[in-house]
Amino acid sequence: MQKQNQNKFEILRMPPENTNSVLVSHGGDCVVFDPWGRADDWNRVLDARNLRLCGIYATHGHPDHISAAPDLAAKYNVPFFISPLDNSLIGWGNELLDFFGIPHICPHCANPAPIAPGRHMLMDKIPMDVISVPGHTPGGLCFYFPDEKILLTGDTIFRDGFGRHDFPGGDQRALFESIKRLHDMNLSDDTYVVHGHGPDSTVEILKKENIYFK
Ligand SMILES: [Zn+2]
Numbered sequence: 779m780q781k782q783n784q785n786k787f788e789i790l791r792m793p794p795e796n797t798n799s800v801l802v803s804h805g806g807d808c809v810v811f812d813p814w815g816r817a818d819d820w821n822r823v824l825d826a827r828n829l830r831l832c833g834i835y836a837t838h839g840h841p842d843h844i845s846a847a848p849d850l851a852a853k854y855n856v857p858f859f860i861s862p863l864d865n866s867l868i869g870w871g872n873e874l875l876d877f878f879g880i881p882h883i884c885p886h887c888a889n890p891a892p893i894a895p896g897r898h899m900l901m902d903k904i905p906m907d908v909i910s911v912p913g914h915t916p917g918g919l920c921f922y923f924p925d926e927k928i929l930l931t932g933d934t935i936f937r938d939g940f941g942r943h944d945f946p947g948g949d950q951r952a953l954f955e956s957i958k959r960l961h962d963m964n965l966s967d968d969t970y971v972v973h974g975h976g977p978d979s980t981v982e983i984l985k986k987e988n989i990y991f992k
Pocket of ligand 1: 840
């Protein structure tokens with residue numbers, strides 16, 4: 779991805795490969811989005827890069843996007859930001875983690891911190907717009923970085939499809955309204971788009987190849 783103003787965005791496909799996580803660092807500080815995988819593996823990545831974790835952000839509360847979040851938040855004593863509308867999903871669907879051999883999420887061990895839509899300053903330095911995108915889950919969020927022109931969509935939309943709406947709290951109509959909200963942001967064609975699963979894209983690719991991006 780791009781490197782600008784000392785801000786580094788890295789897509790990490792942590793083992794066992796399934797979900798796209800994003801590590802954003804500035805100097806020795808970093809935050810992580812959708813920390814899939816095992817907390818031990820994340821500790822090794824952060825140690826190897828000599829990074830200090832300052833916070834964790836989740837696009838939504840499904841286990842394949844937050845499996846390492848509670849343990850990392852506790853170990854580094856940092857906030858785990860997620861929409862309060864998805865708090866009740868923390869710990870739901872643990873059987874998916876069995877399939878991957880990953881320890882269950884303990885809903886009582888997680889200490890989620892609320893985050894609201896609007897402009898935030900990541901690590902007090904990086905502008906970040908938080909966009910409400912209900913539909914895949916009630917509290918779905920997308921994250922957009924205007925300086926870097928990077929959009930993290932979670933499971934709302936993929937390069938060639940859209941997220942499921944048949945899980946608890948899912949809502950097809952809301953999902954399509956959320957996709958329209960992303961479309962109507964009129965982000966420039968060269969905006970780099972990281973999806974929750976599968977290959978990355980750009981706004982130009984979505985416009986040309988994803989018939990649901992409208
Ligand atoms: Zn999901």
